[in-house]
Amino acid sequence: MPHLLKDHIGVISPLSDEEFDYILSHFVFKKLKKHSFLVQEGNSVKYEYFVLKGCLKAYMSDSNTGKEFIYQFGVEDWWITDREAFFKQSAATINIDCLEDSEVLGITLENREKLVSEMRKYEHFVAVKANLGYISLQKRLQLMIMGSVKERYENFIQQYPHLINRIPKSFIASYLGVSRETLSRLYRS
């Protein structure tokens, strides 16, 4: 029985159907309308989410200027949450909302720790994921500091080819850390 999450974990830790069913029983399914919030600043963050369908954005807004910076898009096969708030069980400092109708699977910190302690395979999956995430964040930081806007944009296209015409360019600009106008002027050449 194929399942997006089963394959997702399976790439790192191959699972039997029984093992996966057991894992899946620790998740809750959520269906969300466009514009609804998955995580809201100030609230507690009970879940870490795996995206099955749709598109979400995680962003923080500057209290002074009111501008927002999108630090992550969540599409099929991606995880999304306010990591700090989730792990430290503190109040969210970011918002996550839906750019499209979306479907996600959520797992609580409690269930996550249960799975990690019960299943070596899940523990391994989670550890590998944490490493890969750290590495890709590091690359993004490097690109942000050393790369031109053009390089950043080209990199984005490679990473999210399907997002280019799926979401407003202003969101992409926010992710890249430039103004909407600068991004627009970039790809007329």
Added chain:
Amino acid sequence: MPHLLKDHIGVISPLSDEEFDYILSHFVFKKLKKHSFLVQEGNSVKYEYFVLKGCLKAYMSDSNTGKEFIYQFGVEDWWITDREAFFKQSAATINIDCLEDSEVLGITLENREKLVSEMRKYEHFVAVKANLGYISLQKRLQLMIMGSVKERYENFIQQYPHLINRIPKSFIASYLGVSRETLSRLYRS
């Protein structure tokens, strides 16, 4: 018996002397002269290092412009390596060298995995560390995109108060992602 690494791990996973001695036996001690390399671009990365003494910088250089970006300083109580190369056992894409005579403890990937699989406490320590590292990297990225140079500099002072007069300002500028001159003009006001 106090030890910098014992206390460092102990904050997350308290250890008995026996447990710590066992952990320590998986590390090798290295003493390095100023200007020597701990990791060099193109080479393999056999160790992940915990800094006991001194100061190191991890940086990547742009192959086109030749400019370098320092993504991390390693001082007492910090870990440092080329994470990607270490975990994927691939060639290093960064350099790490000593700004001062330094002392580090290195652990191989093999020994790391051995400890993780043998000791729940070490596994827990490593997982928590990965999370905290991810979170702080995320904050740095946010500051890089949303914050002014001034804010970034002030944040740096908070995080590394002792580094300000210990290393050349040009390195701090590189870490902050600005030119040496801009940084210099910043704190005359």
Added chain:
DNA sequence: TTGATTTTGTGATAAAAGTCACATCAGGAA
């Protein structure tokens, strides 16, 4: 379909930061 809102492109201008050049200063090595 239609009217309203959002998104997008683009010009003009301002602000921020980079680059180049050079003088001074501090620290290390012989």
Added chain:
DNA sequence: TTCCTGATGTGACTTTTATCACAAAATCAA
């Protein structure tokens, strides 16, 4: 001590990007 190298501050100028303004195009909801 003395010389030399590297670090630092600063002026002048250039480049990049942000900001503001507005019109055209696309999208959405009733």
